[in-house]
Amino acid sequence: MKKLILFSLALAFNASADWPQFRGPQGNGVTTDKNLPVTLSPESLKWSVDLPGRGLSGAIVMGDKVIVTCSSGPTQTRLHVICVSAKDGSTIWHRQFWATGRTMCHSKTSVAAPTPCSDGKLVYAVYSSNDVVCLDLDGNLQWLRGLTADYANVSNSLGMSSSPVLSGGTLVVQVENDSESYTLGLAKGSGINRWRLDRPKAANWTSPVVLRNGLVALQSSKGVHAVRAGDGTKVWSYDDGASTIPSSAIFDGVLYVPSRGITALELNQGDAANTPKQLWQSSRLSPATASPIVMGNKVFTVNRAGVLTAGSRTEGKRLWQTRLKGPFSATPVVAGKHLYFFNEAGLVQVVDVSGKEGEIVGTLELKDQILGSPAVGGGALYVRSNAKLFKVAK
DSSP states (O other), X not given: OHXXXXXXXXXXXXXXXXXXXXXXXXXXXXXXXXXXXXXXXXXXXXXXXXXXXXXXXXXXXXXXXXXXXXXESTTSOEEEEEEEETTTOOEEEEEEEEOOSOOOOOTTSOSOOSOOXXXXXXXXXXXXXXXXXXXXXXXXXXXXXXXXXXXXXOOOTTOOOOOOEEETTEEEEEEOOSSSOEEEEEEXXXXXXXXXXXXXXXXXXXXXXXXXXXXXXXXXXXEEEEEETTTOOEEEEEOSOOOSSSOOEEETTEEEEOSSSEEEEEOOSSOTTSOOEEEEEEGGGOOSSSOOEEETTEEEEEOXXXXXXXXXXXXXXXXXXXXXXXXXXXXXXXXXXXXXXXOTTSEEEEEEOSSSSOEEEEEEEOOSOOOSOOEEETTXXXXXXXXXXXEEEO
């Protein structure tokens, strides 16, 4: 039954050309789009548009709309949600709000760090200031909530970047930090608390992962907890510690956790709510900032030196390494046999990983700092810098 649920869910995601959240429809950076460019040239840059503020948030793609968040002003107190046309980058709508919580953060990041998400009808944007905004796809405000009004002691001087996810009618928002640390389950139609779960008091920049509809994995320095999206009750836990920067990735019923390198946890075949089985643990696949990516029979990670490592999905054995031009903050996306990397200097690198080692088959200079992860839609890649939003396509 479990495999059937996962398979049916995958079919539902694959039927959609949208990119509705951080790392795409399945939260693992994988796209079924077969029309992405491979050999790049200056003509591959179809358009770029100026953004009114900074941000690390990735774009989301809903049909012909590309939506991204920004923060502006001397202390980044002005919050933006911008929707542009996928065709030409023209502005469809632009909404602005005032931050109600703390906007302090490291100079490299910004208040608009979390990637928004959508259920196809509504868009949910979360900011490091602990403001949550819900709009419809035409930009009409549905509700707004300043979480600091209810939880005044939330504090992280470096800024927060956990991206929200939707599961079973609940918006799951991780607000984990050094002081009042928690995760919330909000009713997606109203923003009212369904539940509040106390979490480890430590800075954490990872994002939740939907294991199946109604079950979400929360990662922290302590490990991974699986909770029911409906009421926040803990179902199972992996308690061997985990990274607080790269997030876990789920693929074909296995959760790949950045823990002691990478730890592969096989979800129970009968029911993902049962404690998973640890398949393997490999310190040789340790990621840096970018989250792991899984494709075919391999799992891929990038370390701090910009080295791409391919490991075996079945046993975690390191297969090969290829040096790329880094460093990387953005998690790559995978389409077919190609990985698409965007380094911090704005260099796009397309890597063919089907051979005995990775081969760079396409490059493009965007000439701007890129820290946010790319989105995919309609045969194009959409990626943002602090100043611009770019479209790369054939």
